[in-house]
Amino acid sequence: MITALIVDDEPLARQELRRALEPAKDIQIVGECGNAIEALGRIHIDKPDVVFLDIQMPQITGIEMLGMLDPNNMPDIVFLTAYDEYAVKAFEKNAFDYLLKPVTPERLELTLQRLRNGVPQHDYDALPEASRLRQIPCFGQNVVLFLKIDEVECVESRASGIYVSDIEGKERPTDLRLNILQQRTPLLRCHRQFLVNIDLVQKMHYLESGLAEFVTRSGRVIPISRRLLPEIKARLGIL
Amino acid sequence: MDMHSVSALSVLLLQQMCVYLVVAYVLSRTRLFIPLTRASIRWPHRITCYLIFSAFCIMGTLLGLPVVKGNAIANTPAIGAVLGGLLGGPIVGLAVGITGGIHRYSLGGSFGLAASIDIVMQGLIGGLVHRYLIKHGKTRLLFSPLLAGGLTAITIVIELGIDLTLSRPFSEALYIVSLIALPELIANSAGAAVFVEILLDRRDGIERQSRAFSAKALEIAAHVDGVLREGFDQENSMRVARIIYDQTGVGAVAITDREKILAFIGMGDDHHLPNTPITSPHTLHAINHNEVIFADGYEVPYQCSISPSCKLGSSLVIPLVGENKRVIGTIKLYEPKTKIFSTINRTLGEGIAKLLSSQILDGRYEQQKNLLLQSELKLLHAQVNPHFLFNTLNIIISVTHDDPAKARKLLTDLAVFLRKNLKRPIADVMLSDEIEHIKAYLGIQLARFADRLTVEFDIPEHLLSVHVPAFTLQPLVENAIKHGTSQMIRTGRISIRAHQDEHAIFLEVEDNAGLYNPEPKGDGLGMNIVDRRIKNRYGESSGVTVSCEPDVFTRISVRIPLEAKT
Numbered sequence: 001m002i003t004a005l006i007v008d009d010e011p012l013a014r015q016e017l018r019r020a021l022e023p024a025k026d027i028q029i030v031g032e033c034g035n036a037i038e039a040l041g042r043i044h045i046d047k048p049d050v051v052f053l054d055i056q057m058p059q060i061t062g063i064e065m066l067g068m069l070d071p072n073n074m075p076d077i078v079f080l081t082a083y084d085e086y087a088v089k090a091f092e093k094n095a096f097d098y099l100l101k102p103v104t105p106e107r108l109e110l111t112l113q114r115l116r117n118g119v120p121q122h123d124y125d126a127l128p129e130a131s132r133l134r135q136i137p138c139f140g141q142n143v144v145l146f147l148k149i150d151e152v153e154c155v156e157s158r159a160s161g162i163y164v165s166d167i168e169g170k171e172r173p174t175d176l177r178l179n180i181l182q183q184r185t186p187l188l189r190c191h192r193q194f195l196v197n198i199d200l201v202q203k204m205h206y207l208e209s210g211l212a213e214f215v216t217r218s219g220r221v222i223p224i225s226r227r228l229l230p231e232i233k234a235r236l237g238i239l
Numbered sequence: 240m241d242m243h244s245v246s247a248l249s250v251l252l253l254q255q256m257c258v259y260l261v262v263a264y265v266l267s268r269t270r271l272f273i274p275l276t277r278a279s280i281r282w283p284h285r286i287t288c289y290l291i292f293s294a295f296c297i298m299g300t301l302l303g304l305p306v307v308k309g310n311a312i313a314n315t316p317a318i319g320a321v322l323g324g325l326l327g328g329p330i331v332g333l334a335v336g337i338t339g340g341i342h343r344y345s346l347g348g349s350f351g352l353a354a355s356i357d358i359v360m361q362g363l364i365g366g367l368v369h370r371y372l373i374k375h376g377k378t379r380l381l382f383s384p385l386l387a388g389g390l391t392a393i394t395i396v397i398e399l400g401i402d403l404t405l406s407r408p409f410s411e412a413l414y415i416v417s418l419i420a421l422p423e424l425i426a427n428s429a430g431a432a433v434f435v436e437i438l439l440d441r442r443d444g445i446e447r448q449s450r451a452f453s454a455k456a457l458e459i460a461a462h463v464d465g466v467l468r469e470g471f472d473q474e475n476s477m478r479v480a481r482i483i484y485d486q487t488g489v490g491a492v493a494i495t496d497r498e499k500i501l502a503f504i505g506m507g508d509d510h511h512l513p514n515t516p517i518t519s520p521h522t523l524h525a526i527n528h529n530e531v532i533f534a535d536g537y538e539v540p541y542q543c544s545i546s547p548s549c550k551l552g553s554s555l556v557i558p559l560v561g562e563n564k565r566v567i568g569t570i571k572l573y574e575p576k577t578k579i580f581s582t583i584n585r586t587l588g589e590g591i592a593k594l595l596s597s598q599i600l601d602g603r604y605e606q607q608k609n610l611l612l613q614s615e616l617k618l619l620h621a622q623v624n625p626h627f628l629f630n631t632l633n634i635i636i637s638v639t640h641d642d643p644a645k646a647r648k649l650l651t652d653l654a655v656f657l658r659k660n661l662k663r664p665i666a667d668v669m670l671s672d673e674i675e676h677i678k679a680y681l682g683i684q685l686a687r688f689a690d691r692l693t694v695e696f697d698i699p700e701h702l703l704s705v706h707v708p709a710f711t712l713q714p715l716v717e718n719a720i721k722h723g724t725s726q727m728i729r730t731g732r733i734s735i736r737a738h739q740d741e742h743a744i745f746l747e748v749e750d751n752a753g754l755y756n757p758e759p760k761g762d763g764l765g766m767n768i769v770d771r772r773i774k775n776r777y778g779e780s781s782g783v784t785v786s787c788e789p790d791v792f793t794r795i796s797v798r799i800p801l802e803a804k805t
Contacts, residue, residue, distance in 0.1 A: 009688070009725075010630065010687050010688065010689070011689045012633075012634035012637040012686065012689065013630065013633055013634060013637065015637050016633060016634070016637035019637070019640065035728055037728065056725075058726045059728060082625075082626050082630040082633060083625040083626040083628075100629070101630060102629070102632055102633040103633075
């Protein structure tokens with residue numbers, strides 16, 4: 001049995017896809033979402049095998065949403081679009097599966113065949129919108145909160161998970177791992193456990209024994225690892 | 240005193256006078272004389288005046304008749320001196336007098352000294368009269384033949400007095416004076432009068448010519464005005480060629496582009512056919528080198544390149560120059576073998592070519608501007624967003640299963656929307672038409688976004704019949720959804736309103752997204768075109784204004800002035 005989530009901002013379009021999938025007895029639709037924010041939550045909770053993902057959606061597009069998912073727990077993605085030349089070109093180039101609305105039964109069957117045979121892992125970073133995050137999704141109790149990058153002070157990795165601190169010092173857990181955030185945001189890796197928003201750093205303290213640490217505007221102290229120090233100094237233009 | 244020799248001398252002197260005047264007449268046909276036809280204070284003109292009248296003064300002496308063994312000369316230097324002064328002023332007069340005087344003195348004779356003083360005196364008197372007339376605003380009298388003749392007569396009388404005073408022996412002087420008095424008086428006064436008459440004639444000639452020239456040029460300019468602005472094509476070229484042909488009276492007129500003859504009118508139109516390729520080497524040269532080619536049939540041979548029996552014998556080819564000095568064609572004037580190509584027509588031809596070139600250029604610019612606006616309009620009205628279209632088809636497919644009536648309604652909305660979109664957007668429509676258009680559009684959008692979109696209309700009944708440019712509201716409503724409400728997670732609301740004050744109608748489209756971005760990444764094209772079209776038509780005070788409070792609302796307002804009733 002393959003579990004599926006349908007994500008599209010048009011209710012009638014979701015309904016139509018649900019109807020088209022009905023004959024496929026091995027597909028179990030576990031839910032429908034009207035936007036990417038809802039979808040992130042559902043993917044997080046239900047962990048569907050496949051997501052039918054519309055591209056054009058309010059605030060966060062389908063492709064942007066992909067960049068917010070943990071690449072190691074990535075469902076199979078089937079993109080949906082009515083018409084988007086650029087996106088379709090990119091899908092073709094990267095051999096991503098996509099369906100054009102309205103969907104013909106034959107084309108849908110082809111997609112289902114692929115899904116049944118097992119889809120190789122894709123690297124969606126090839127899509128620029130997926131590789132650059134404008135905001136970080138933080139999962140709370142029944143809610144996904146989006147923090148804009150310039151509102152993030154630092155990100156810390158602890159044994160219990162990854163935590164994002166905003167400029168007011170409030171901490172929220174996120175599902176995205178530190179190295180993904182390092183890749184997809186301008187946040188600077190300064191320690192094995194820390195990313196920092198360099199725009200919010202007020203000073204750098206040199207400590208005895210050749211170590212150093214950042215102090216942010218809010219007064220928070222963030223350690224800098226010995227290994228990364230030369231690289232950070234070079235990046236900041238400090239000799 | 241011998242009456243017989245006096246009358247014989249008079250006749251002889253008059254004969255000499257004739258030679259003198261013929262020279263004057265011939266010279267008057269040259270450009271040399273142009274400065275003499277105006278009382279001018281400019282130095283180059285005065286110098287010309289000095290040189291010419293000195294020459295005439297000396298010629299007057301040389302053409303004279305020696306009397307009494309060459310002691311005296313019955314002659315006419317007075318004309319040059321008096322007129323030099325009269326037309327050139329005291330300084331020119333004095334200079335002419337001195338020049339003529341020195342020359343006369345060098346010829347010697349018992350009258351030599353007196354005669355040279357005479358000439359200086361005559362130049363001076365001419366100059367003084369000039370100054371007097373100018374001072375008293377009687378410039379016109381400078382060119383009065385009567386005055387010139389009279390003044391010369393007076394100076395001759397004074398001259399004779401001086402001769403009698405200065406020449407010795409007195410008896411001989413008296414004899415000579417009695418001999419030359421009458422002939423000199425007659426010849427000099429008549430000569431001066433005729434000389435001025437010649438100048439007057441020349442002046443009128445120049446004026447007549449330039450008047451005729453200006454009139455012709457103006458006539459042609461007025462007639463061809465704007466013709467080629469409408470496009471440099473065969474039909475318009477034909478019209479222009481006809482005008483030039485009629486106005487200049489040349490043998491034939493042709494207009495070509497770079498490859499072919501666009502128009503040909505006049506002699507030889509049996510074989511010079513429009514829409515045939517250019518064969519004339521002169522024309523090809525003019526096009527390739529951007530040069531005016533004048534083949535007069537003598538110095539530069541001319542032979543019609545099409546027919547050996549062609550009656551045309553000379554041609555003037557002038558390039559028409561467009562953008563970046565690129566030759567876009569030529570205009571050609573022809574004269575038959577039996578007629579000489581007039582200078583006026585040559586000059587006119589070049590002037591006309593300049594005029595036409597600038598018109599064509601203007602026309603191209605205008606045309607491009609119009610094309611641009613038209614293509615943008617076309618783009619706008621044919622711009623059925625494919626994303627919208629396929630999404631619509633998709634939901635209609637979905638609806639057919641559960642609610643065939645709703646599916647029919649959606650298909651009808653789509654048909655209305657497409658039909659209105661395909662209509663030419665040039666004309667005005669009633670506001671009710673525009674509302675119908677957006678209602679069809681919104682009917683579909685409401686189905687697509689279901690619970691995420693609401694729409695409200697507030698259009699007073701009496702405004703439904705006002706005329707507005709087609710395609711004014713629809714692009715704005717489309718923008719409000721595309722860049723506004725479709726980007727919202729919560730429910731979007733779109734209000735479409737109309738109201739009016741005493742000067743204008745206002746159409747407003749407001750959404751509750753407040754996402755207006757002055758430099759939209761996507762296409763602000765629709766709104767820009769709406770704005771430009773309305774401003775183009777109603778002026779800068781009309782058009783689109785945007786107000787936006789981020790995350791609260793974006794309001795687009797179109798102001799359309801109530802058109803003044805004519």
